[in-house]
Amino acid sequence: MRDEIIRFEHFGFQYNAQSEPTLHDINFSVRRGEKVLVCGPSGCGKSTLAHCINGLIPFSYRGERTGSLTIAGKTADALGLFGISRHVGTVLQDSDDQFIGLTVAEDIAFALENDCVADPALHERTARAAALVGIDEGHMRHAPDELSGGQKQRVALAGVMVESVDLLLFDEPLANLDPATGKAAIEMIDDLQKSTGAAVVIIEHRLEDALHRDVDRVVLMGEGRILMDVSPDELLCGDALVKSGIREPLYVTALRYAGVKLTPDMAPRNIAALRLNEADREKVRAWYREQPEEAPGEEAPVLLEAEHIRFAYAGGHEALRDVSLRLRRGELVAIVGTNGAGKSTFSKVVCGFEVQREGALRLEGEDLNALSIKQRAESIGYVMQNPNQMISQVMIFDEVALGLRTRGVPEDEVKARVEAALKTCGLWPFRSWPVSALSFGQKKRVTIASILVLRPRILILDEPTAGQDFRHYTEIMEFLRDLSAQGYTVVMITHDMHLMLEYAGRALVFSGGELIADDACAAVLTDPALIERASLKETSLYALAVMCGIEDGRGFVRRFIAHEREAVRP
Amino acid sequence: MxxxxxxxxxxxxxxxxxxxxxxxxxxxxxxxxxxxxxxxxxxxxxxxxxxxxxxxxxxxxxxxxxxxxxxxxxxxxxxxxxxxxxxxxxxxxxxxxxxxxxxxxxxxxxxxxxxxxxxxxxxxxxxxxxxxxxxxxxPSEFAASLNRVGVKYSVAYSVALALRYIPDIQREYHDISQAQQARGIEMTRRQSLFKRLRSAAAILIPLILSSMDRIETISNAMSLRGFGKNKKRTWYMxxxxxxxxxxxxxxxxxxxxxxxxxxxxxxxxxxxxxxx
Incomplete structure (x- = not known):
C-alpha cells in the first residue's frame, strides 16, 4: 500500500555473533499517521525490531536477513542508512549519550549541518524545531548538564523533528524519567503526532504509562515473534500480557480480582477512558469490603538517625536542607522525587561519600562522622544503578570477594563469606563462572552480593530495577524483600511508582533538597498536592476507587497491595 | 567546559x-x-x-x-x-x-x-x-574553525565530542571511585605500587567498559542523524x-x-x- 512507511513480510534476522535468529517470521506494517506501541519482555526482540526500522540493522549491526522489509516502498539496501534516516527519526533511550552538541541549539541543528543546510535556513529551521517541542529561546545556549531529563528528551526529539520525517521511533522513552515527566513526554509525543501527521512507533515495556494517551495498536512480542497485533482495548481483555511477563495496568489487575469481566467496549485502554456499569462497580465495592483491613505491624528498633542534615556542593546551591529521618531495622523504604531533588545526595552523605555541612548521622546511637568511607561501608552498603560501573574482576567469585580481600580478611573466611553471599543472591550455580557470561539482571545480583559480603545492616540501591522487564523486576524485588525479612534495611532510590507502591513500606519524598513527606506509599500516591510538588503520578487504583464510589480511596489502595502481597505472590 | x-x-x-x-x-x-x-x-x-x-x-x-x-x-x-x-x-x-x-x-x-x-x-x-x-x-565554534582552516570535519568534530563528553566521564569516574572506595579500594600513596595499580584497575576497568557502551550509543546516535553523509558539512556556530x-x-x-x-x-x- 502506498501509505505504508514500514512493511515487514516474513522477516527474520540473525546477528552474526549469535547461533539462533533473534527475529522470526515478522509480519507487521505501519501506515502514515498511525501510532503503534511495541511491548514485550527483555530479549523478546523488540530492540532488534527497532534497529531494523531505523537502519542500524544492517548498517551498524551485521547479520543475516530473511523475508522482506521495505521502508517507504524501498529496501534498506536501496536507501542506505542515511536514506532511511530521511524517513525514520529515532529518539534513543539514553537522552544523555545521544546529546551530541555542546549546546542545545547545536544538538538540534546536528542533522541539518550534516545535510549541508546553510544559513539562514540552518538557524531558522533549528529555531522552528525547538519551538515545536517547547524549548524556549533562553535554553538554546545551555549545555546538557544544565538541563533536566525531560528537557534533554525534548532536545533529542527536536533533533529528529528538524528534518521532516515520516515516522518517529522511540526506544523506551520512559526510562530514566520521573513519573510526571514521563507522563508529559507521552502527552508531547501524542500532540506532535497529531499536529505533524507522522507515524509513531513507541517501544516500551511500561504499558500502563505508555497507554496514558491512546494508541492505534499494540504489538506484543515474545521470543522473537509477534504474538499479537491488536487494539489496546482487545489486548487488555485477554490474558496474553500476564502470560508473556508484561505487567498489566494496576486497575486492570484490580478489576480482575474483583471478578469484573473486561470487554473491548468497556474501553479499558486507560483509566480515563474506562467505562464501568453499576453491576461492575458493585463488584469492586464488594471486593473491597471483603478484604481485611491490614493491621499495623510492630515498629522495629531505629537503626539510622539523620538529624537536620544540610549539604551544598562546592560553589553550588544547597542540595540538602534540614533533612531529618529515621530508618528502622528490616524496613524496605523508597526514596522518590525528581532528578536533583536530593535523593542521591542524601544517599552519598549517608555513605560518607560527601560530608554534611551541618547535622548529625547516627547508627544505633554511634556518630558516623568519625568513620571513613571504608569503615562506614561495613554498616551501610551502596549499589550503583548500572552494574557495569562496579564490576572490575573477571570471575564472579573474585568480584564478590574484592571488598573482603582489600580488608585483608583471611582467605578461608573470604571463601566462606563469599559462598554465603552467593547463596543468598541465588548465584551459587554460577560461582565458578566469569562475570561476562551473566545477564544484566544477574550482574546486578553480583554487585548486590559483592556488597552483602561485607555484612552491612543497611543496603542503599540506586534504581534497583532500571531497564528490567516485569519478570526480572519481580525477581530482584522479591529478593530484596527476602533480604529485608532477614533483618537488612533496604533503601531504594526509584522513579518507579509501581515498585514503591508494591514493595516499600514507606516513602521518603524529596523535593528541592527538602524531605517533604515521610509516609506510607498508599498515602503519598493518593495525595494530589504532594504528587504535584514532587513530580509523582497518582496511582490508577485511586482513580478506580473514586470511579466506583469508594470513599476511602487510600484504604482501597492499601487493601489491594496487601491482597497482592498475601494472596497472589507465593 | x-x-x-x-x-x-x-x-x-x-x-x-x-x-x-x-x-x-x-x-x-x-x-x-x-x-x-x-x-x-x-x-x-x-x-x-x-x-x-x-x-x-x-x-x-x-x-x-x-x-x-x-x-x-x-x-x-x-x-x-x-x-x-x-x-x-x-x-x-x-x-x-x-x-x-x-x-x-x-x-x-x-x-x-x-x-x-x-x-x-x-x-x-x-x-x-x-x-x-x-x-x-x-568552544562550540572551535570545531567549525578547525574545519574552516582545512582540518577534515570528522577530525574537527572529534575535538568537539571530546569537549562534550569529558565532563561526563569525569563525573562517572568520580561516582565509580566513590563506590569502589566503599568496597575498600584505597587510592592513597601509603600503599605499595602493586596495590595502587590494582586499585586503579578497580576504577578504570568499569570506567572503560561503561565508556565502551557510551561510545556505541554515541556513534549510533550520530549516524542515525546523518553524520558522515556528505563530504562537507555546515556548522551552526x-x-x-x-x-x-x-x-x-x-x-x-x-x-x-x-x-x-x-x-x-x-x-x-x-x-x-x-x-x-
Missing amino acids: RNLFNYIDRPSPIHRLTGATKLVCLLLWSFAAMLTYDTRLLALLPLLSMGLFMLSRIRLRDVRFMLGFTAVFMVLNNLLVFLFSPQHGVTLFGTRHELFSLGGRYVVTAEQLFYHLNLVLKYLASIPIVLLFVCTTN GRRFTGWDFAAMALCLALLLAALALNRINGGRFWNPFAA
Missing part, C-alpha cells in the same frame, strides 16, 4: 572575530614569536598583545592562574639556563663585557643578561596570546568572515613576514647590539 577552554563571553571586537581567524592569527603569531630572537620585534609583540587584551575586555584576574603558572616556568627556565650555561650570551654574540662575578665560572656578562631579556620577552610574546585565544574563542577578520589575519601575517625579514637582515635569529 572548564577543561581546555576558559571561554569568557564579553562583547568585544576580539570576540567578534571568527574562531577560524583567531586560530590562523594564533598560528601566525606563534610562528613569528618562535622564529625570531630580534629584540625589537620581541618587544613589540608583548606590547601589542597587551593592547589586544585591553580590547578584548578580558581582565587580568580572569587569567591570573595561567599567568602565575607561566611566570613560575619563566623564572625556572632562566635560572636553569644561567646555571648550566652562564656564558651562553658570549658564545651567541661573540663579545664579552663582564659586569661582576658571582664566583667560579658564574661571571655575569652584559651579553648573558641581554640573552635572558630575549628569553623573557619570548615568553611575554607567546603566552598571553594563547590565553587570549582560549578566553575569547567559544560557524560565522562569516568580515573585513576585520581579513585585517587581523593580514596584521599577523605581517608580523610573521617581519620576523622572516629580520632573520635575513640580522644574518641569523639574533639581533646583535654588541657588534657595533
Whole structure:
C-alpha cells in the first residue's frame, strides 16, 4: 500500500555473533499517521525490531536477513542508512549519550549541518524545531548538564523533528524519567503526532504509562515473534500480557480480582477512558469490603538517625536542607522525587561519600562522622544503578570477594563469606563462572552480593530495577524483600511508582533538597498536592476507587497491595 | 567546559572575530614569536598583545592562574639556563663585557643578561596570546574553525565530542571511585605500587567498559542523524568572515613576514647590539 512507511513480510534476522535468529517470521506494517506501541519482555526482540526500522540493522549491526522489509516502498539496501534516516527519526533511550552538541541549539541543528543546510535556513529551521517541542529561546545556549531529563528528551526529539520525517521511533522513552515527566513526554509525543501527521512507533515495556494517551495498536512480542497485533482495548481483555511477563495496568489487575469481566467496549485502554456499569462497580465495592483491613505491624528498633542534615556542593546551591529521618531495622523504604531533588545526595552523605555541612548521622546511637568511607561501608552498603560501573574482576567469585580481600580478611573466611553471599543472591550455580557470561539482571545480583559480603545492616540501591522487564523486576524485588525479612534495611532510590507502591513500606519524598513527606506509599500516591510538588503520578487504583464510589480511596489502595502481597505472590 | 577552554563571553571586537581567524592569527603569531630572537620585534609583540587584551575586555584576574603558572616556568627556565650555561650570551654574540662575578665560572656578562631579556620577552610574546585565544574563542565554534582552516570535519568534530563528553566521564569516574572506595579500594600513596595499580584497575576497568557502551550509543546516535553523509558539512556556530577578520589575519601575517625579514637582515635569529 502506498501509505505504508514500514512493511515487514516474513522477516527474520540473525546477528552474526549469535547461533539462533533473534527475529522470526515478522509480519507487521505501519501506515502514515498511525501510532503503534511495541511491548514485550527483555530479549523478546523488540530492540532488534527497532534497529531494523531505523537502519542500524544492517548498517551498524551485521547479520543475516530473511523475508522482506521495505521502508517507504524501498529496501534498506536501496536507501542506505542515511536514506532511511530521511524517513525514520529515532529518539534513543539514553537522552544523555545521544546529546551530541555542546549546546542545545547545536544538538538540534546536528542533522541539518550534516545535510549541508546553510544559513539562514540552518538557524531558522533549528529555531522552528525547538519551538515545536517547547524549548524556549533562553535554553538554546545551555549545555546538557544544565538541563533536566525531560528537557534533554525534548532536545533529542527536536533533533529528529528538524528534518521532516515520516515516522518517529522511540526506544523506551520512559526510562530514566520521573513519573510526571514521563507522563508529559507521552502527552508531547501524542500532540506532535497529531499536529505533524507522522507515524509513531513507541517501544516500551511500561504499558500502563505508555497507554496514558491512546494508541492505534499494540504489538506484543515474545521470543522473537509477534504474538499479537491488536487494539489496546482487545489486548487488555485477554490474558496474553500476564502470560508473556508484561505487567498489566494496576486497575486492570484490580478489576480482575474483583471478578469484573473486561470487554473491548468497556474501553479499558486507560483509566480515563474506562467505562464501568453499576453491576461492575458493585463488584469492586464488594471486593473491597471483603478484604481485611491490614493491621499495623510492630515498629522495629531505629537503626539510622539523620538529624537536620544540610549539604551544598562546592560553589553550588544547597542540595540538602534540614533533612531529618529515621530508618528502622528490616524496613524496605523508597526514596522518590525528581532528578536533583536530593535523593542521591542524601544517599552519598549517608555513605560518607560527601560530608554534611551541618547535622548529625547516627547508627544505633554511634556518630558516623568519625568513620571513613571504608569503615562506614561495613554498616551501610551502596549499589550503583548500572552494574557495569562496579564490576572490575573477571570471575564472579573474585568480584564478590574484592571488598573482603582489600580488608585483608583471611582467605578461608573470604571463601566462606563469599559462598554465603552467593547463596543468598541465588548465584551459587554460577560461582565458578566469569562475570561476562551473566545477564544484566544477574550482574546486578553480583554487585548486590559483592556488597552483602561485607555484612552491612543497611543496603542503599540506586534504581534497583532500571531497564528490567516485569519478570526480572519481580525477581530482584522479591529478593530484596527476602533480604529485608532477614533483618537488612533496604533503601531504594526509584522513579518507579509501581515498585514503591508494591514493595516499600514507606516513602521518603524529596523535593528541592527538602524531605517533604515521610509516609506510607498508599498515602503519598493518593495525595494530589504532594504528587504535584514532587513530580509523582497518582496511582490508577485511586482513580478506580473514586470511579466506583469508594470513599476511602487510600484504604482501597492499601487493601489491594496487601491482597497482592498475601494472596497472589507465593 | 572548564577543561581546555576558559571561554569568557564579553562583547568585544576580539570576540567578534571568527574562531577560524583567531586560530590562523594564533598560528601566525606563534610562528613569528618562535622564529625570531630580534629584540625589537620581541618587544613589540608583548606590547601589542597587551593592547589586544585591553580590547578584548578580558581582565587580568580572569587569567591570573595561567599567568602565575607561566611566570613560575619563566623564572625556572632562566635560572636553569644561567646555571648550566652562564656564558651562553658570549658564545651567541661573540663579545664579552663582564659586569661582576658571582664566583667560579658564574661571571655575569652584559651579553648573558641581554640573552635572558630575549628569553623573557619570548615568553611575554607567546603566552598571553594563547590565553587570549582560549578566553575569547567559544568552544562550540572551535570545531567549525578547525574545519574552516582545512582540518577534515570528522577530525574537527572529534575535538568537539571530546569537549562534550569529558565532563561526563569525569563525573562517572568520580561516582565509580566513590563506590569502589566503599568496597575498600584505597587510592592513597601509603600503599605499595602493586596495590595502587590494582586499585586503579578497580576504577578504570568499569570506567572503560561503561565508556565502551557510551561510545556505541554515541556513534549510533550520530549516524542515525546523518553524520558522515556528505563530504562537507555546515556548522551552526560557524560565522562569516568580515573585513576585520581579513585585517587581523593580514596584521599577523605581517608580523610573521617581519620576523622572516629580520632573520635575513640580522644574518641569523639574533639581533646583535654588541657588534657595533
